[in-house]
Amino acid sequence: MEKRVLVLNLDHYPIAVVSVQKAMVLLLLEKAQLLSAYELLEIRTISRTFAYPAVIRLAHYKHIPYKGVLLNRANLFRRDRGECQYCGSTRQLTIDHVIARSKGGKTSWTNLVTACNRCNVLKGDKTPEQVGMQLRTPPFVPTLSYFLASYAERQAQEWLPYLETAVAQLQKK
Ligand SMILES: [Zn+2]
Incomplete structure (x- = not known):
């Protein structure tokens, strides 16, 4: 299965998850830098072999209005x-x-x-x-990082060092 790539803003704040194709375009155009790669995976073209990106960071700060996670x-x-x-x-x-x-x-x-x-x-x-029923966890407003860390635990351990705060939140549960 194809792996997903975590995108960090210039200040290292996680902002998106993209396909590996999109990540490769950003890297090749030097709009992002590679921070972490998936081990044992690589991307081959006819003439070159590239590391398979796991985490990349944008080269320029991107202002993104934060709307929060959609309640559904x-x-x-x-x-x-x-x-x-x-x-x-x-x-x-x-x-x-x-x-x-x-x-x-x-x-x-x-x-x-x-x-x-x-x-x-x-x-x-x-x-x-x-x-006489008890809630296991008081309901809370989740952040994007919380969802990313939850996904990373199962699918992309390479992301975890870049999601520290969110990981700590998960572990408290
Ligand atoms: Zn139940």
């Missing part, structure tokens, strides 16, 4: 690592409002958690305390 079903499940936040099950996942909508609970990162169907039904429109 897939990203919510991803934040909660595909586990029910009450019992840890990975099956029949749904979205639970910690404070029910009928009680004024908002649809926001800090009031939504991944819950299996069973826990969601058990809890109903009560608060976790009222039914």
